[in-house]
Amino acid sequence: MKKPAKSDKHKQPRSLGIKPGKVTIHKLPSGVRGLDEILGGGIPEFSFNIIAGTPGCGKTTLAHQIVFANATVNKPALYFTVLGEPGIKMLRHQQQYSFFDEDKLVRAVRFINLSEIALEQDLSAVLAEITKHVTADNPSVVVVDSFRTVIRKAIASAKEMDTQLFIQRLAQFLTCWEATTFLVGEYSPEEIRDNPVFTVADGLFWLSQLTERNSVVRKLQVMKLRGQASVPGLHTFRINDGGLQAFSRTMGLGGMKSNLSHARRRLSVGIPELDKMMNGGLLEGDSLLVAGPSGTGKSALATQFIAEGLRRGEAAIMALFEERPQGYMERAASLGLHFKKPQDQGKLELLYLRPLDLSVDEITQEILDAVKKVGAKRLVIDSLVGFEMALAPGFREDFRESLYRMIVALTGAGVTILTTVEVEDNFTALQFSHYAISFLTDDIIRLRYVEIDGQLRKVMVVIKMRGGNHSKDIREYVITDKGVVVIQPRRTDYNGLVTGIPTRTGPRMTQDEEAAPEPKATT
Amino acid sequence: MRNFACCLITLETKTGNLSKTRATPAFPVPEKLRPVLSMLVGNGGFRTLLARALTLATVEIPWLRAVKVNADGSLEGWEELHAQLGPEKFLEGRVVLLAQLLGLLVAFIGEKLTVRLVSEVWPKLSLRDLNLDQGEKNEKASKIG
Numbered sequence: 330m331k332k333p334a335k336s337d338k339h340k341q342p343r344s345l346g347i348k349p350g351k352v353t354i355h356k357l358p359s360g361v362r363g364l365d366e367i368l369g370g371g372i373p374e375f376s377f378n379i380i381a382g383t384p385g386c387g388k389t390t391l392a393h394q395i396v397f398a399n400a401t402v403n404k405p406a407l408y409f410t411v412l413g414e415p416g417i418k419m420l421r422h423q424q425q426y427s428f429f430d431e432d433k434l435v436r437a438v439r440f441i442n443l444s445e446i447a448l449e450q451d452l453s454a455v456l457a458e459i460t461k462h463v464t465a466d467n468p469s470v471v472v473v474d475s476f477r478t479v480i481r482k483a484i485a486s487a488k489e490m491d492t493q494l495f496i497q498r499l500a501q502f503l504t505c506w507e508a509t510t511f512l513v514g515e516y517s518p519e520e521i522r523d524n525p526v527f528t529v530a531d532g533l534f535w536l537s538q539l540t541e542r543n544s545v546v547r548k549l550q551v552m553k554l555r556g557q558a559s560v561p562g563l564h565t566f567r568i569n570d571g572g573l574q575a576f577s578r579t580m581g582l583g584g585m586k587s588n589l590s591h592a593r594r595r596l597s598v599g600i601p602e603l604d605k606m607m608n609g610g611l612l613e614g615d616s617l618l619v620a621g622p623s624g625t626g627k628s629a630l631a632t633q634f635i636a637e638g639l640r641r642g643e644a645a646i647m648a649l650f651e652e653r654p655q656g657y658m659e660r661a662a663s664l665g666l667h668f669k670k671p672q673d674q675g676k677l678e679l680l681y682l683r684p685l686d687l688s689v690d691e692i693t694q695e696i697l698d699a700v701k702k703v704g705a706k707r708l709v710i711d712s713l714v715g716f717e718m719a720l721a722p723g724f725r726e727d728f729r730e731s732l733y734r735m736i737v738a739l740t741g742a743g744v745t746i747l748t749t750v751e752v753e754d755n756f757t758a759l760q761f762s763h764y765a766i767s768f769l770t771d772d773i774i775r776l777r778y779v780e781i782d783g784q785l786r787k788v789m790v791v792i793k794m795r796g797g798n799h800s801k802d803i804r805e806y807v808i809t810d811k812g813v814v815v816i817q818p819r820r821t822d823y824n825g826l827v828t829g830i831p832t833r834t835g836p837r838m839t840q841d842e843e844a845a846p847e848p849k850a851t852t
Numbered sequence: 853m854r855n856f857a858c859c860l861i862t863l864e865t866k867t868g869n870l871s872k873t874r875a876t877p878a879f880p881v882p883e884k885l886r887p888v889l890s891m892l893v894g895n896g897g898f899r900t901l902l903a904r905a906l907t908l909a910t911v912e913i914p915w916l917r918a919v920k921v922n923a924d925g926s927l928e929g930w931e932e933l934h935a936q937l938g939p940e941k942f943l944e945g946r947v948v949l950l951a952q953l954l955g956l957l958v959a960f961i962g963e964k965l966t967v968r969l970v971s972e973v974w975p976k977l978s979l980r981d982l983n984l985d986q987g988e989k990n991e992k993a994s995k996i997g
Contacts, residue, residue, distance in 0.1 A: 415893060415894075416897070417892060417893045417897065417901075417960050418960070420892070424961065424962060424964075424965060431964045432968075434968050435888070435969065439891070440892045442891060442892060442894035442897065444894045444897075445894050
């Protein structure tokens with residue numbers, strides 16, 4: 330065998346270096362906020378997809394959003410309607426959504442009615458009609474709505490092979506014509522098995538709506554998507570004036586970059602003595618839980634935390650679930666903390682999130698949007714009880730999990746979070762919260778009432794700080810016109826302060842010399 | 853809506869006069885609208901819309917009873933009526949029928965989309981002069997008057 334010449338050797342591909350390139354699957358935007366992230370970047374180009382689900386769950390609206398997001402005059406979208414919602418009613422309803430662009434109608438988005446062909450002729454006639462239009466218009470997107478009605482007749486007449494052949498030919502034809510296809514149909518989960526269309530499909534988007542007590546919860550699942558990794562699981566979605574909005578289980582947090590430096594700063598919470606108790610303040614990017622019963626000053630403390638940040642030029646968000654923003658602002662003003670100016674300057678946003686039936690992902694999305702909008706460094710969630718109450722019952726099960734994902738992502742991005750939670754003082758134990766969410770937080774401050782000298786006074790204690798040492802003192806505090814003020818430790822000795830009913834361990838030596846921190850009632 | 857209908861009929865008459873190569877039907881506007889609307893709502897859908905418009909128009913123009921909507925969505929009987937009626941009366945009937953058809957479309961899909969579909973057939977239609985609201989008011993005023 331002839332040895333290759335030296336010059337030939339150079340022509341051979343090197344073992345290291347250029348490899349034959351993989352095909353790049355381009356992705357089409359879905360036009361649905363949050364969905365592209367769930368899909369792993371968008372809809373794979375030239376894919377053959379099914380949008381399935383029960384009646385009224387938003388299949389047609391999703392198809393329209395995809396169509397209007399991608400159709401152009403040069404690469405139009407063809408929307409074949411078959412026996413489902415008549416085209417004229419579809420236009421009547423879909424134009425109500427903000428994504429509907431009437432300028433695209435006819436030139437870029439073409440509706441073609443196949444009802445009569447589907448009713449009067451067979452599947453081959455339907456295929457011929459679709460082929461005719463696709464060949465003439467060279468579309469980028471093709472929708473058949475409802476696809477199920479197209480093949481219903483064939484199924485009813487027990488021509489299963491006809492149906493399979495039709496689906497196979499349709500998929501092959503549309504893919505070869507470089508069209509991204511969506512077959513819209515009403516299916517129940519039991520029908521997935523043994524249905525040829527699900528086997529042929531590259532993508533299967535399943536929409537559902539579940540009724541939980543009086544609430545309806547909409548969910549989306551990407552059951553199948555060939556060629557790219559989608560986010561698994563059920564994702565909440567909502568239909569509003571803008572059409573569908575999906576809330577990924579990852580909450581779009583993958584793209585949030587950490588602003589944290591290696592050496593994290595200590596942030597003042599706006600209460601000097603509490604800062605000392607926390608070894609100089611709260612660590613930047615920490616999540617702090619302030620737990621205590623009603624009236625112990627949780628919201629006041631949260632307000633001071635935000636005000637201190639604003640003083641230092643750190644933008645902030647307050648997510649309020651119990652009190653309206655106006656009331657919150659007025660109460661802050663009574664503590665000498667004025668929020669109107671930072672609000673006007675775009676440094677502070679007060680979100681009032683009280684409507685019922687929200688999903689935890691929607692609330693989280695609103696908070697995230699606000700955090701991104703103002704570039705927030707501090708976030709207050711006041712309170713967890715209100716947060717949970719704002720959710721539809723069906724979402725409450727996911728509360729802890731979603732909260733955990735949000736907190737981890739936000740703190741990872743350098744946002745410092747203060748969350749309040751109401752707990753009852755039961756005078757036997759020091760409970761942190763009903764939610765068993767301590768694992769969510771880096772730091773916990775517990776506020777509680779104690780009975781001392783015939784008064785119901787307030788004490789606080791730093792329970793934990795992941796970032797290092799902290800004071801173990803139980804400190805008494807008062808709420809004045811300056812907000813929460815930690816007062817000097819009294820020189821009295823008590824045991825059992827955490828039970829709420831302490832006992833004196835020493836003589837009442839200093840009581841006469843030291844005034845009570847708050848005046849006693851006089852009769 | 854009558855203004856809109858008049859505009860279309862006038863436009864189509866001009867086009868018809870210019871193209872002398874083949875005979876135009878007595879009422880070509882619905883004929884020209886048929887492919888666009890049939891594609892959207894199907895032949896059956898278009899036929900139903902036109903039949904409804906004809907029924908509504910007959911209340912005002914009784915002689916329109918002589919017109920029939922065929923299975924394919926075409927109109928039958930215009931040629932005979934054209935010969936029997938004077939040009940003004942004949943024009944009025946066509947305007948009323950077309951106004952009813954456009955009115956139905958507007959009721960279902962709104963003005964913007966109706967104009968959008970119609971302008972696909974008549975791209976030279978000047979939308980600037982086409983004030984549907986004004987037309988509606990004129991229509992009501994003329995009825996009251």
